[in-house]
Amino acid sequence: MSLLALGEFHRFSAAESDFLYLVPSAAVFQLDEPSRAVLDLLGAGPLPVAAILEQLPYPADALRETIAELIGARALRYANAQPESVPRELPPSGFPLSTLVLNVSNQCNLSCAYCYEYGEDKIVDTAFGAQPKFMSQATADAAVDFLLGQCGPQKLVHLTFFGGETLLNFRVVKTTIAYARQRAEQAGKRIDFSLTTNATLLSEEIIEYLAENEVGVTISIDGPREMQDQFRVYHNGVGSYDVIAPKIRSLLQRHRSRPIGARVTLTSQTLDAGRIFRHLREEIGFWEVGFAPVTTSPNRLYAIGESGFDRMLAQFRELADEFLECSAAGRHHGFSNVRDTLEEIHKGVSKAYPCGAGLGLMGVSTDGDVALCHRFAGSDSHKIGSVGNGIDRQVQVRWLEQHHIAEKTDCSRCWARPLCSGGCYHEAHVRYGDTAHPNLHYCEWIRGWTDTCLRIYGALWVRNPKFLEQLDQEPEYETSAAS
Numbered sequence: 001m002s003l004l005a006l007g008e009f010h011r012f013s014a015a016e017s018d019f020l021y022l023v024p025s026a027a028v029f030q031l032d033e034p035s036r037a038v039l040d041l042l043g044a045g046p047l048p049v050a051a052i053l054e055q056l057p058y059p060a061d062a063l064r065e066t067i068a069e070l071i072g073a074r075a076l077r078y079a080n081a082q083p084e085s086v087p088r089e090l091p092p093s094g095f096p097l098s099t100l101v102l103n104v105s106n107q108c109n110l111s112c113a114y115c116y117e118y119g120e121d122k123i124v125d126t127a128f129g130a131q132p133k134f135m136s137q138a139t140a141d142a143a144v145d146f147l148l149g150q151c152g153p154q155k156l157v158h159l160t161f162f163g164g165e166t167l168l169n170f171r172v173v174k175t176t177i178a179y180a181r182q183r184a185e186q187a188g189k190r191i192d193f194s195l196t197t198n199a200t201l202l203s204e205e206i207i208e209y210l211a212e213n214e215v216g217v218t219i220s221i222d223g224p225r226e227m228q229d230q231f232r233v234y235h236n237g238v239g240s241y242d243v244i245a246p247k248i249r250s251l252l253q254r255h256r257s258r259p260i261g262a263r264v265t266l267t268s269q270t271l272d273a274g275r276i277f278r279h280l281r282e283e284i285g286f287w288e289v290g291f292a293p294v295t296t297s298p299n300r301l302y303a304i305g306e307s308g309f310d311r312m313l314a315q316f317r318e319l320a321d322e323f324l325e326c327s328a329a330g331r332h333h334g335f336s337n338v339r340d341t342l343e344e345i346h347k348g349v350s351k352a353y354p355c356g357a358g359l360g361l362m363g364v365s366t367d368g369d370v371a372l373c374h375r376f377a378g379s380d381s382h383k384i385g386s387v388g389n390g391i392d393r394q395v396q397v398r399w400l401e402q403h404h405i406a407e408k409t410d411c412s413r414c415w416a417r418p419l420c421s422g423g424c425y426h427e428a429h430v431r432y433g434d435t436a437h438p439n440l441h442y443c444e445w446i447r448g449w450t451d452t453c454l455r456i457y458g459a460l461w462v463r464n465p466k467f468l469e470q471l472d473q474e475p476e477y478e479t480s481a482a483s
């Protein structure tokens with residue numbers, strides 16, 4: 001006699017409804033009363049269908065339908081069937097490149113204590129020190145040709161400028177944008193530009209250029225003065241807040257063609273996400289604010305330990321609840337961490353790899369070497385080609401084989417793996433010296449945060465389904481710069 005057992009899912013409640021996050025399909029499934037009762041019953045152990053029909057107080061035909069639906073959704077499985085293994089499908093060879101990040105400078109005019117470029121976690125490589133400080137125009141132009149040559153049939157590609165401090169090489173940024181526009185038009189493609197900056201070098205002229213040319217801007221900033229000036233200091237130790245705050249206000253007032261985002265690095269000493277969010281969103285006027293915990297070895301003073309991750313999760317949950325209330329009422333909130341995860345949940349993203357690094361996204365060092373992403377740019381051991389000679393497909397395929405989620409046995413039974421997939425390779429490199437190692441030091445945090453986002457998703461499903469429908473599109477943007 002075939003016994004039915006529970007499949008692989010994460011169960012959660014929101015807005016007085018019960019849901020499943022189905023791991024094999026990465027889909028969200030809303031439970032009705034009979035399906036809830038079936039799952040509750042099987043929670044005690046596998047049973048034959050006849051026993052389920054006998055024990056539950058619903059008409060047999062309706063229950064059979066419910067059971068069939070739960071089997072179809074893979075929320076139930078036959079107990080004697082082999083548990084599903086994580087499918088091991090590699091992306092098709094010649095996978096198109098869609099985003100290229102150019103490290104136009106490896107110099108910075110700030111000296112942030114935690115910066116991976118300057119801290120102890122910098123990727124140590126013999127070639128790194130020998131790199132040119134700034135990307136030349138010839139290398140940047142070759143990078144544009146490389147992107148357009150490797151993007152396959154895609155009509156829209158993204159070029160992002162990064163550093164060090166990007167604006168130290170603004171001349172090359174400008175000339176490259178003009179060249180890329182011309183080359184994209186010849187190739188029948190559209191190209192989109194963005195850059196990340198610490199904002200210290202923003203001038204009226206640069207702001208005007210960025211606005212006119214619709215360049216997306218992300219500002220690396222850590223919050224109000226006392227938090228910004230803890231780590232984001234000049235080489236002489238002087239804080240940068242008073243320099244950047246008026247420049248950012250000016251940028252937000254003038255540049256209204258693209259949403260301007262703040263990107264915050266959280267440390268154990270600057271771990272007040274609520275206060276940081278309010279300052280950046282409400283007092284400064286950023287359209288959105290995103291947070292990332294500092295990447296560092298655990299013995300640094302500013303590293304976030306276990307209790308720090310708990311605190312961070314509690315603060316993120318408060319912001320996520322605010323996000324829910326705003327979104328349910330059709331208002332913009334601006335906490336980008338939750339929006340990004342909701343978008344992945346809505347699209348049913350099930351990742352074989354944690355991010356696009358080495359696939360649709362690559363980073364270019366100042367000398368034109370192509371690496372997995374911008375954080376590995378300049379490291380010989382993470383090089384997968386060069387803008388002049390193209391991608392070394394053998395290296396890329398070997399790397400994709402080694403980093404596939406199916407190779408991460410620690411993750412094989414984790415319900416959060418469709419969204420996490422082991423986490424950032426750079427973080428793994430810093431923590432474990434191995435890009436293929438899952439980031440097991442933050443599993444509790446990842447599962448806690450994913451559960452929170454699922455609850456927000458479920459609540460919006462019930463309270464404002466229209467919000468979820470528009471997650472496939474770009475967020476509606478209205479200028480909100482504080483004067």
Ligand code: SF4
Pocket residue numbers: 410411414415416417420421422423438439440442443444446447
């Ligand atoms: S790293 Fe941890 S949270 Fe992420 S998929 Fe693996 S086991 Fe799950």
Ligand code: SF4
Pocket residue numbers: 354355356357361372373374375423424425426427
């Ligand atoms: S490896 Fe890490 S830093 Fe690089 S793109 Fe992926 S998530 Fe981002």
